[in-house]
Amino acid sequence: MAAAPDLSPFLAACRGEEPSRAPIWFQRQAGRSLPEYRAARGTGSILEAIAQPEVAAEVTLQPVRRYGVDAAVLFSDIVVPVHAIGFGIDVVPGRGPVADRPFSSAADLDRLRPLEPEVDIPYVIETVRILAAELDPAVTPLLGFAGAPFTVASYLVEGGPSRTFAKVKALMHAEPDLWAQLVDRLADMAIAFTSAQVAAGAQAVQLFDSWAGSLSPKEYQRFALPATQKVFAALGDLGVPRILFGVGTGELLSLMATSGADVIGIDWRVPLDVAATRVTGLPVQGNLDPAIVLAGTELALGEARDVLRRGSAAPGHIFNLGHGVLPETDPAVLEAIVTMVHEEGLSLRAEGMHT
């Protein structure tokens, strides 16, 4: 591993180069666990807050200031593009994305016109520009993101969060051509959405395929992976690291490693040394269980150290949680984790390599 003193620790690790310190950020680090977030956002819909660049930028910066994490993650939501083009979807507090008229037939394709970033989501571009001006890219790069086609489609078809994904699976199996058109449109939308973020200053992108783990490997390969591959292929020329993350993806990791992603995010179920054998050659991101953080600082630090040692099995490791920060999280515990990762991360990684 070559040392990369000019790159931020986050970008160095994404590229499998040697970071100056072990990088860390938290999925959903900007969120309800922070009092300053609740104060800045008020009680309105998350989509309203995202549409206000000053608010969205402030909320993005809060965890950078408080924790000193190594990446700022754009305050946004995976349904922002489909909302912006008028599909008819909102994010209901405590429930999640809800579509009044779910996607159910070919006629609904007409409700999914291409995303024109400058017209449809000027506020996102403006937020990214504010952040790019505020952040020092050599220290804290801005991570943009989008939902992966399958996960966004699951909300459109189910009409809301689902435990069984019964409707979306019925559609993909019973009408594979219609399904292919649906995820292809969503792939184009993710490409336009993330490309606009990169053009405005984002230095890396993450695709959230949060619910991919509901699929069998055969289903993932046939119905989800191709559209994700299309997104990552289109982003290849931009030269920014591409991260792919989902929950419950243990059986899918070797397929996800063929998506074109540069880094694979791992949930807490698969120990990182095991995950490294499934995504051979790629850096990993993760994977402390967000629930462990609720068990107190001492326990969380012990588990975090174990994560750092196991992460040494991969050519690069960005420390993170295995899913988003839980709303009831005590920020002091996350703060202690950041301090520990920065102070001990590289030596724990070296220790892991020798055991």
Add this chain to the structure above:
Amino acid sequence: MAAAPDLSPFLAACRGEEPSRAPIWFQRQAGRSLPEYRAARGTGSILEAIAQPEVAAEVTLQPVRRYGVDAAVLFSDIVVPVHAIGFGIDVVPGRGPVADRPFSSAADLDRLRPLEPEVDIPYVIETVRILAAELDPAVTPLLGFAGAPFTVASYLVEGGPSRTFAKVKALMHAEPDLWAQLVDRLADMAIAFTSAQVAAGAQAVQLFDSWAGSLSPKEYQRFALPATQKVFAALGDLGVPRILFGVGTGELLSLMATSGADVIGIDWRVPLDVAATRVTGLPVQGNLDPAIVLAGTELALGEARDVLRRGSAAPGHIFNLGHGVLPETDPAVLEAIVTMVHEEGLSLRAEGMHT
């Protein structure tokens, strides 16, 4: 594999012996997808229906009559024992088990006295007796069941269904001694509950550790497996097959194979040929995705054939879904699957062995 003409197909497969036909049953086969079930049960709480032996026996028999499945599974619920001893838990339609005063401290152990089956759940014993008299054990054995200690504990601690299992994880990590006492009591309860079912005529038992997949392998090994091992060890002398099932358990299968279970149930995420390599030497049960059943007969049959072929990698295979029957399931599709499994199952298994 020795032929076992005297055993029912289900029991033969559980023992890794050659069944006279490929056995099949469906998790939650007695349930809301059947019109006769809705008619028999009415709109009351499931716990009320379970407390009426004639109703519970009738509901247990309905899918046996309709589908000709190879096992009758006792109509019951995993919270029946804790409900019966007065912990204060009910099953809320559309939501699941809900405890008014969740388990949170050592004082709550007093609310978990030992189960005395003849006193606390005479109705379950009576239901089993009715069924044992009705069913031909050489054709359709009765499968009893209980919740595994971890999964029952998760409801007691969370107070209801959970997505994150944050409270139960915080408790197990922060108070490991209290946690050990909790699951030990629940293990004793599961032993008493299933032993009473076997004494009254059940010929096999299944432990549902439905939410074990929320745990990391390390957590499962430390906090869930020991209590499950205790249950299965205690049941060993009864000489009935012991099945262990959970959802999202891909990373846990090799640990589950050390639980003392004779058969491991597999959800739809892990192809059975892969699962067989993780539970080496044990028969498997599963694992058609219940959502596929909603995509129509032809697709469901195609996937079911694939399951049968892959199941040949294990020394025995009981066909089942990878989780419970979904309420919106068309019984005609399940009927077609049963017919196909009975007609083609053994030859598809032979085919799978040669590829």
